[in-house]
Each structure stands twice: as C-alpha cells, then as structure tokens.
Amino acid sequence: MLVVGAGLAGSCVALQLQKRGCDVSLVDNQTNYSSKVAVGMINPLVFRRMTKSWRVDDFLPYLKKFYKNIEAETGSSFFHSVPIRRLFSSEQERDFWLKKEKREDFHAYMTPIDQSDYDYSLGKNPFGSGRVKETFFIDVDPFFLMTLELFSKKGIILNEEFDFSQLKETSYKGVSYDEVIFCQGYLNYQNPFFKDLPIDPTKGQVLTIHSEQLPEDVSLNRKCFILPKGNQKFKVGSTYEWHDTSTNITEESKLHILENLSFIIDEEVKVVEQVAGVRPTVKDRRPTIGTHPQHSHYHIFNGLGAKGYMLAPLLSEEFVDYLLEGKELDKEVNISRFQSKE
C-alpha cells in the first residue's frame, strides 16, 4: 500500500493498515501545514450551538484507546486530560447550557452548574461558566515523533515530494502497490485525480503567550480557547480565515486573537510565538473519504476539518475496514455524496 501525506490523516491510515498486516510505504514532503500547527484539543461539545460534536459517542471511546495504545507501545506521553470551562457570554447562553445539562444524552459531557461555576469570573465574566467533561489534548510534536517511530519499525518512509508523473496505474517509481491512498490535507487541490472534491482551505493562526493571571489547571473558552502549556505559557486561538490561504502569520490575526482574549482577562500578555496553518475543510463539515469512480485503486482520506484529532482514529479504522473487508463507509463521509449530486 502507498500512502501519500504523513499528517494526521496519513499517519493514522498508515498505522491502521500496518496493524492489519499490510506492507505500507508513506510519502511526505515534510511541509505539513495543519497537523503539526494544531493545538490538538478534543472537545465533545460545539459551543456555538451548544450541541454534541458529530458522532462523539463513537469517537471518544475509540480515540482514548487508540492514543493510549500508541503511548504504551512507544513508552511516551502525549495524550492528556484537561478540564474545559466555558465562560458564558450572556444569560441566554447560560440558560441554554442549563437546559442541555438536564438531558440524559449530555450527562457524559456536562457537569451540572453549581455555585462555584456561577462565581467563576477572573474579574470579567459576569454570566458564570460551565465545565465540560471528557476533554483532552494531544501534544502534537511527541505524537508525531512517536507515530513515525512506531510506523518505521515495519514501514518505509519516503521523504520527498510525491511526483504524479511517476504514477502509472498502481506503480510508483517502478514499485508496484495494491492501493494508493491520498492524504494530502489542503494540498489536495494539486492532486489530478481528486482535485475537484470541495475541500476548502481554512487558514488558522495560534499564539503562545506568557500570562501571570491565567490559571494553569483548566482550559478556558470564550470567543477563543486557552490551553495551559506549563510555566505560565498558554496557547490561545484560533482564527478561521477563508480568504487568505497563505501560510504566513499576520499582525491582523494576532490582534484579533488578543482582542478575543481581552474578553476573558485584563492583562498585557506577552506573545511568545505565533504560528499559522491551513485546515482541509468541507462545507458540510464531514470528511471526504472513498474511492475514485474511475480509478478503483486510488483512494482519498481527507477533509478532517477543525476536529481532526477527534475524528481521525476511528474514521481511519472504518476506512481500512472498507478497503480490506469491503465494509460500507459512513454515508456522511463517503465522497460518493458529491458524485450523486452531479
């Protein structure tokens, strides 16, 4: 099997294929634009609509096992639990939460509000707050280090730009493969076979700041998220930019994030670092997975959007079930949803 792209998508697919006994080669040009910039937060709720994240009841139990297994196999630590506290922007939002916390299907993810949640303010948040359960983050650098270490025990890594002119049927540079799986993230527009799929680039920027006032034991969320990283350093983000698809950082986005932060604390924080990346997103907010309608040995696993670290573990297993055992893909992710509309 040949997997093109070793971001989160390609790495998860490659590991799942190896687990099933396949020989896998992984090509990557080392210019990752999303997975290594990501903050790696895993939040089961969507605050904007106060709903549960898509298929969260399936994804969460699976991802916990998946990441913990990699930790155990590599003797590393990158999967961490972190409480998330949502600071409400209005009474209406708080009432919305109060309604949802009573529902049985939300019990696993919402702690019922008590007096301490009403009182939690940092001096700026008069509407109280709610605590989310089952929240995690991935330390992305050690995750990728360990994933590649695990993969390279049996697999082959080609550190190079994938050259489409060298792909003849399922032979690449003279080596024959059973299947070719493209996991190129937002660079999918360069892929001659799948470029028409509606994968939109969504740029995101994140700051690392130094703050004296922010708490280090909780991830706060209001207009932006804040993830404590130790020694009073915090990641704060992120932006969603549809018009600028470059990968450079901008002053405008830095100011935008700092303005959002000012809704949580009044402090002149020091910006230590700023990074930018590009997410592969789809308008219907579902990934793009499946097989090319004419080239039956070419496949795609892409479109992980803003919640890749939650989706990739189980979806990569479901993709491998489809590829090796012919099991049906979830209709919501299958790229056939675009073909049938034509």
Ligand SMILES: Cc1cc2nc3c(=O)[nH]c(=O)nc-3n(C[C@H](O)[C@H](O)[C@H](O)COP(=O)(O)OP(=O)(O)OC[C@H]3O[C@@H](n4cnc5c(N)ncnc54)[C@H](O)[C@@H]3O)c2cc1C
């Ligand atoms: C600022 C920001 C914050 C984010 N925060 C979070 C978060 O907190 N939680 C979360 O779950 N998700 C987050 N995400 C989203 C997450 O990063 C994505 O869902 C996910 O990483 C996408 O992975 P991917 O492998 O599809 O794409 P990518 O990470 O872009 O990987 C694609 C890989 O393919 C390689 N490639 C492409 N074309 C070629 C070629 N021709 N030859 C060789 N190699 C090639 C690239 O070099 C790259 O390594 C964030 C994203 C951004 C930008």
